[in-house]
Amino acid sequence: MQTYKAQCPICDGQFTLSGIELSEIVSCNECKSRLVIKSIKSDQVQLAEAPAVEEDWGQ
Numbered sequence: 001m002q003t004y005k006a007q008c009p010i011c012d013g014q015f016t017l018s019g020i021e022l023s024e025i026v027s028c029n030e031c032k033s034r035l036v037i038k039s040i041k042s043d044q045v046q047l048a049e050a051p052a053v054e055e056d057w058g059q
């Protein structure tokens with residue numbers, strides 16, 4: 001499975017992700033912020049702060 005490098009826009013922490021898809025919601029390893037995957041380029045993932053939702057995404 002391919003792994004991707006990601007950087008948290010909230011805390012600037014760097015971590016790796018795998019098995020992800022565009023627009024998926026992930027959590028930062030460092031600050032636990034909810035982040036949405038904005039783009040995937042080769043092995044680099046761009047993240048943005050996820051909009052607050054009350055709905056459960058059913059992870």
Ligand SMILES: [Zn+2]
Nearest residue numbers: 008011028031
């Ligand atoms: Zn973070």
